[in-house]
Amino acid sequence: MYDVQQVRADFPILAREVNGKPLTYLDNGASAQKPQAVIDAVMRGYAEEYSNVHRGLHTLSNLSTERYEAVRGTVARFLGAADEREIVFTSGTTEGINLVCYGWLMPRIEPGDEIVLSVMEHHANIVPWHFLRERHGAVLKWVETDPDGALDPQAVIDAIGPKTRLVAVTHMSNVLGTVVDVAAIVKGAHDKGAAVLVDGSQAAVHLPVDVGAIGADFYAITGHKLYGPSGSGAIHIRRERMDEMRPFMGGGDMIREVHRDEVVYAEPPMKFEAGTPAIVQQIGLGAALDYMMGLGMENIAAHEASLRDYARERLFGLNWLKVHGDAPGKGAIFSFTMAGGAHPHDISTILDKKGVAVRAGHHCAGPLMDHLGETATCRASFGLYNTRGEVDTLVEALELCHDLLG
Ligand code: PLP
Numbered sequence: 310m311y312d313v314q315q316v317r318a319d320f321p322i323l324a325r326e327v328n329g330k331p332l333t334y335l336d337n338g339a340s341a342q343k344p345q346a347v348i349d350a351v352m353r354g355y356a357e358e359y360s361n362v363h364r365g366l367h368t369l370s371n372l373s374t375e376r377y378e379a380v381r382g383t384v385a386r387f388l389g390a391a392d393e394r395e396i397v398f399t400s401g402t403t404e405g406i407n408l409v410c411y412g413w414l415m416p417r418i419e420p421g422d423e424i425v426l427s428v429m430e431h432h433a434n435i436v437p438w439h440f441l442r443e444r445h446g447a448v449l450k451w452v453e454t455d456p457d458g459a460l461d462p463q464a465v466i467d468a469i470g471p472k473t474r475l476v477a478v479t480h481m482s483n484v485l486g487t488v489v490d491v492a493a494i495v496k497g498a499h500d501k502g503a504a505v506l507v508d509g510s511q512a513a514v515h516l517p518v519d520v521g522a523i524g525a526d527f528y529a530i531t532g533h534k535l536y537g538p539s540g541s542g543a544i545h546i547r548r549e550r551m552d553e554m555r556p557f558m559g560g561g562d563m564i565r566e567v568h569r570d571e572v573v574y575a576e577p578p579m580k581f582e583a584g585t586p587a588i589v590q591q592i593g594l595g596a597a598l599d600y601m602m603g604l605g606m607e608n609i610a611a612h613e614a615s616l617r618d619y620a621r622e623r624l625f626g627l628n629w630l631k632v633h634g635d636a637p638g639k640g641a642i643f644s645f646t647m648a649g650g651a652h653p654h655d656i657s658t659i660l661d662k663k664g665v666a667v668r669a670g671h672h673c674a675g676p677l678m679d680h681l682g683e684t685a686t687c688r689a690s691f692g693l694y695n696t697r698g699e700v701d702t703l704v705e706a707l708e709l710c711h712d713l714l715g
Contacts, residue, residue, distance in 0.1 A: 335695065344597070362378075362588055390545050398542070402434075409437075413504075414475055429484065457634065465494050469503050474503060481512035483673075483674065495507075507527065512640075517607055529542070536693075563575050620691065623700055633681055641695075667688060
């Protein structure tokens with residue numbers, strides 16, 4: 310039985326007030342709060358077990374290496390990866406996608422080759438592909454969403470042509486909450502000879518993910534949204550793709566031998582991890598994933614589905630609120646504007662006075678904003694510790710906004 314009050318007690322920050330009101334944290338889509346288990350792991354990492362990894366032969370270096378490398382196995386378990394050597398540590402999704410861009414696609418892209426994207430990608434899954442358009446003549450092919458924000462997998466597959474090298478698609482929209490059937494896209498793309506990168510930044514936080522079942526070539530996650538530290542993250546890369554990749558950054562740790570006229574790289578995944586890594590942050594990510602797996606991803610997903618249903622009912626009940634996106638099976642992420650045209654920044658400032666933290670802006674999703682005909686929206690994004698009572702608090706604060714801003 311999922312006891313949300315017990316879960317909340319694990320997150321010290323949730324006990325604080327903001328502007329004299331209990332904190333209602335609904336900005337999880339941007340970054341999530343950290344449980345005590347993560348804070349403790351980071352504290353212990355620095356206070357008792359810190360040293361650089363991989364290089365020393367002394368006790369602390371061996372200990373921190375052991376703790377750090379154990380996280381690779383934790384990430385593999387969390388993502389359902391069969392082999393932890395297919396997990397590359399990154400500083401987050403942005404680095405993971407840039408690694409694929411520079412390490413895998415850039416060396417093989419030809420002018421006129423295509424990259425297929427949905428219009429609801431985050432800038433992290435757009436801008437690296439623009440680099441290839443600007444510098445190498447790649448063509449970006451955009452797939453629209455349906456009016457309810459759903460992404461038809463067949464529309465993505467239909468956009469794939471003989472020149473498509475990569476399909477880059479999100480598993481869950483950070484703006485609309487739409488969940489994408491990425492397994493169907495992967496199957497269709499592979500049948501047509503195109504590789505697939507899935508941006509799992511949001512989906513991995515809210516749903517059980519099985520990269521084996523999805524079958525994507527690349528699946529990227531980011532630690533700070535997964536209740537872990539910022540600066541942590543990982544990307545799952547299928548072995549065949551890894552073997553085709555060249556390193557993105559060069560430096561220590563990713564080499565076996567360096568001579569004046571020759572360099573021998575380390576075996577993957579180390580080959581793609583140059584320099585001193587974010588040691589304690591990754592150890593914190595391991596603690597975060599253990600925490601989530603301890604609660605059970607199915608249980609987290611069920612709790613959030615019930616929050617989504619309740620929030621949906623309450624928000625759609627406000628006839629002056631325009632909620633963007635209502636795809637079946639979406640996650641508990643709601644973007645909205647007010648019919649009277651109140652600016653989302655003003656709405657979020659008023660909500661903040663009531664202790665309610667939401668995000669206002671373009672959410673790093675320019676093409677989606679164009680598609681929606683908005684320059685900005687407010688976004689309430691729920692996480693594993695949110696409650697129905699907090700949905701009510703959000704709605705009351707929105708009613709106040711409506712009274713003040715019309
Ligand atoms: N992709 C999606 C869907 C996101 O929501 C985010 C974060 O906002 C990112 C990518 C980028 O993640 P990061 O900034 O942690 O690299």
